[in-house]
Amino acid sequence: MKNLYLVILLLSTILSHSQSAKKTINSKRVVKAPKIDGVLDDEAWQNTDVAKDFVMFRPESGTPETYKNRTEVKIVYDDEAIYFAAYMYDEDPENIPSQFASRDNFGTTDWLGIMINPNNDQINDTEFFIQVTGNQADAKATPQDEDFSWSAVWQSSTKVVEDGWIAEVKIPYSALRFSNKEVQTWGLNFHRRFANNRDQYTWNFIDRSVGNIGQYSGLLTGIENINPPTRLSFSPYASATYDSYDGEDTFDKSFGLDVKYGISESFTLDATLIPDFGQTGFDDVVLNLGPFEQQYQEQRPFFTEGVELFTKGDLFYTRRIGNLPINYFDEDSLGPNEELIENPDKVNMLNAVKVSGRTEGGLGIGFFNAITEKTEAKIKDLTTDEITKVVTEPIANYNVIVLDQQFNKNSYISLINTNVIRDGSVRDANATALMWDINDKKTSTI
Numbered sequence: 001m002k003n004l005y006l007v008i009l010l011l012s013t014i015l016s017h018s019q020s021a022k023k024t025i026n027s028k029r030v031v032k033a034p035k036i037d038g039v040l041d042d043e044a045w046q047n048t049d050v051a052k053d054f055v056m057f058r059p060e061s062g063t064p065e066t067y068k069n070r071t072e073v074k075i076v077y078d079d080e081a082i083y084f085a086a087y088m089y090d091e092d093p094e095n096i097p098s099q100f101a102s103r104d105n106f107g108t109t110d111w112l113g114i115m116i117n118p119n120n121d122q123i124n125d126t127e128f129f130i131q132v133t134g135n136q137a138d139a140k141a142t143p144q145d146e147d148f149s150w151s152a153v154w155q156s157s158t159k160v161v162e163d164g165w166i167a168e169v170k171i172p173y174s175a176l177r178f179s180n181k182e183v184q185t186w187g188l189n190f191h192r193r194f195a196n197n198r199d200q201y202t203w204n205f206i207d208r209s210v211g212n213i214g215q216y217s218g219l220l221t222g223i224e225n226i227n228p229p230t231r232l233s234f235s236p237y238a239s240a241t242y243d244s245y246d247g248e249d250t251f252d253k254s255f256g257l258d259v260k261y262g263i264s265e266s267f268t269l270d271a272t273l274i275p276d277f278g279q280t281g282f283d284d285v286v287l288n289l290g291p292f293e294q295q296y297q298e299q300r301p302f303f304t305e306g307v308e309l310f311t312k313g314d315l316f317y318t319r320r321i322g323n324l325p326i327n328y329f330d331e332d333s334l335g336p337n338e339e340l341i342e343n344p345d346k347v348n349m350l351n352a353v354k355v356s357g358r359t360e361g362g363l364g365i366g367f368f369n370a371i372t373e374k375t376e377a378k379i380k381d382l383t384t385d386e387i388t389k390v391v392t393e394p395i396a397n398y399n400v401i402v403l404d405q406q407f408n409k410n411s412y413i414s415l416i417n418t419n420v421i422r423d424g425s426v427r428d429a430n431a432t433a434l435m436w437d438i439n440d441k442k443t444s445t446i
Contacts, residue, residue, distance in 0.1 A: 231262025267357030
């Protein structure tokens, strides 16, 4: 009996060690990049290490995958991008759910997730999801948040075969932030989800009771002599509208420019000049019977991409920029011989800039600044035909500064200041907050 107890103890110790040890996979440099077509017949995939032996993440923890439903992933790279070839075996591929969805949304279907951490800090992951339907999703993830508003340009292709499905992926270096070290060691993990039974497996074991997901990433080695590319893009736009109503013709035009520039491997500058949000989706109509303002979800792209730092503590509500003028003219205030001929219900933004990023030491820095133009209502005196202009919103400056220090791989302390200054006697505002989330080794954040 005593010997049996020792055997059980030994086996449990070995199993625990095998689950907690970080797996490592070596990538190789290729001269000819694989074609992203879902067919693994490229020479690049020959004689390449394989990431395998996945274990269950949900609903159980650590249960090994079955042979008929195993997952195998290969990795290669060149001077432009890193490539993944994943073979998801399935004993019943004809019955894999295949519900289509829009980008960054998950239908009822199987998917593979690639979690990359180029700085290997166990906190800041860049996530790429490929669904069996070919739909893509991507996100920036920290222990506190998973931001699917972030989007990158990358390529993938899927194919259902007789014993499962295949995914080939190309992720350009422009979609990642990494240092210029000659030899790179990245954090890496893979997630595979089965839609039929909701089972989810990972390459590296994740203990859901302790720590955060990023702490359980494996290691990707073998990447050498690659350089962070210059991250610079311009997005000009122009629009024109012509309206004829009741014998009156109006013509309106707008043009502007969006710029994204990688200041360094850690920090990115985003700027927009004379933005036009005419293609932004409309808000649902909500009847607000309470004493507080109704807050709507932000839908303007500039305010949804790369804003994970600025959303700390929900202190900064972006919809107030360009919203209803602060002194929106009330028609009940008109005199008996006055007519309101123009009363803008929104404030135009002249420009906005944001700089954000995080150092290797875990310090996140965010700076945001926006300027809105002066907005006026026009009132006509029906007796004299004189037109009077009333300022409903003066020129205003909105500013946000965020400092966010991460430590212990699962904790942070943040300082955020928001400020708005309006020209003239109209009210200004300033708010500062200190926030923290401190966890020990026993605290679970998964």
